[in-house]
Amino acid sequence: MIRTVITGVTGRMGGTLLRLVRESKDLELAGATARQTSRLEQLGVSGGDDLGRVLDTARAQVVIDFTSAEASVAHACQCAERGVAMVIGSTGFTPESRAELAESAKSIPVVLAPNTSVGVNVVIRMAAELARVLGEGYDVEVLEAHHRMKKDAPSGTALKLAEVLASALGRSQDDLTFARHGQIGARPKQEIGVQTLRGGDVVGEHTVYYFGEGERIELTHRATNRDQFGLGALRAARWVTGRSPGLYDMADVLGFQRTS
Ligand SMILES: NC(=O)C1=CN([C@@H]2O[C@H](COP(=O)(O)OP(=O)(O)OC[C@H]3O[C@@H](n4cnc5c(N)ncnc54)[C@H](OP(=O)(O)O)[C@@H]3O)[C@@H](O)[C@H]2O)C=CC1
Numbered sequence: 676m677i678r679t680v681i682t683g684v685t686g687r688m689g690g691t692l693l694r695l696v697r698e699s700k701d702l703e704l705a706g707a708t709a710r711q712t713s714r715l716e717q718l719g720v721s722g723g724d725d726l727g728r729v730l731d732t733a734r735a736q737v738v739i740d741f742t743s744a745e746a747s748v749a750h751a752c753q754c755a756e757r758g759v760a761m762v763i764g765s766t767g768f769t770p771e772s773r774a775e776l777a778e779s780a781k782s783i784p785v786v787l788a789p790n791t792s793v794g795v796n797v798v799i800r801m802a803a804e805l806a807r808v809l810g811e812g813y814d815v816e817v818l819e820a821h822h823r824m825k826k827d828a829p830s831g832t833a834l835k836l837a838e839v840l841a842s843a844l845g846r847s848q849d850d851l852t853f854a855r856h857g858q859i860g861a862r863p864k865q866e867i868g869v870q871t872l873r874g875g876d877v878v879g880e881h882t883v884y885y886f887g888e889g890e891r892i893e894l895t896h897r898a899t900n901r902d903q904f905g906l907g908a909l910r911a912a913r914w915v916t917g918r919s920p921g922l923y924d925m926a927d928v929l930g931f932q933r934t935s
């Protein structure tokens with residue numbers, strides 16, 4: 676059994692992960708963190724509000740962390756000090772906070788994935804392949820929609836899609852456009868648009884549009900509940916436990932060959 680700690684267990688993903696770990700045959704719950712510690716008792720889990728202290732008693736092998744970018748950076752330091760592997764699903768990292776994570780990943784294995792759903796990761800791969808095959812004659816745009824409570828925009832998945840599309844098309848971060856308003860003029864050929872919708876209880880939807888002359892291709896993933904994010908995170912937890920230190924992603928977990 677893989678001894679697993681869940682951070683932010685009172686959150687939307689924390690709750691999903693708690694249920695899935697409890698249902699799992701090869702992962703066991705070694706502890707959990709919550710800022711409101713009274714909720715831990717209600718959920719029937721042992722733990723506290725400080726990951727370091729939880730790890731000191733839990734004998735954990737892996738931490739699954741879907742909290743916030745800021746919290747994940749702090750959690751990664753605490754795991755690095757104790758040699759505990761991590762799966763991080765939080766989004767909203769800046770280049771600086773990502774660099775801090777990379778520092779921790781010099782001493783522990785970390786899977787960092789803005790989307791742990793296997794389906795989404797297949798779509799990300801297909802999106803890059805489609806862009807490569809279609810080439811220059813298509814205007815590429817990414818659209819994402821999420822629930823009204825989501826804090827970061829665009830979603831981590833949309834940013835990942837934009838990154839792989841830019842790489843497939845030989846474009847750079849400077850070609851990404853995140854908002855349009857007013858007299859914007861004709862669309863620059865190199866542009867990759869990334870647009871955000873927020874509302875209601877939308878779990879997570881991503882579409883890549885390839886607008887051509889006389890045709891349009893749309894590649895869409897729609898999550899209808901959070902289980903696939905959770906199941907993918909458990910798969911990543913099994914994969915990362917016992918690995919060499921390093922910063923990994925879901926492409927590594929799924930055994931995808933590097934294309935760039
Ligand atoms: N990789 C993937 O597939 C997915 C990634 N996500 C990402 O995971 C993250 C969490 O999403 P979601 O579950 O919807 O969010 P929630 O707000 O529902 O849950 C976040 C949890 O983390 C805790 N938390 C937040 N900030 C801190 C902090 N600074 N220190 C300690 N604990 C903290 C919250 O505690 P409290 O309750 O006290 O606020 C809460 O328990 C987001 O970044 C989201 O984008 C979401 C879904 C899928």
Ligand SMILES: O=C(O)C1=N[C@H](C(=O)O)C[C@H](O)C1
Binds near residue numbers: 766821826833
């Ligand atoms: O906050 C969410 O809910 C989600 N966040 C992830 C992201 O930012 O890409 C993944 C998923 O779509 C749900």
